[in-house]
Amino acid sequence: MVIxxxxxxxxxxKAWEEPHQLEExxxxxxxxxxxxxxxxxxxxxxxxxxx
Numbered sequence: 078m079v080i081x082x083x084x085x086x087x088x089x090x091k092a093w094e095e096p097h098q099l100e101e102x103x104x105x106x107x108x109x110x111x112x113x114x115x116x117x118x119x120x121x122x123x124x125x126x127x128x
């Protein structure tokens with residue numbers, strides 16, 4: 078648990094959820110998501126940690 082945020086497990090990112098389940102999801106997508114989330118949260122009090 079992280080105070081002011083939460084922990085996300087990278088290996089749990091395996092596919093898009095509905096209604097996007099048919100969109101491509103490859104090994105690169107989780108890294109792109111993590112980069113975007115880190116960039117968004119960098120100046121916020123709310124943090125997401127990835128393991």
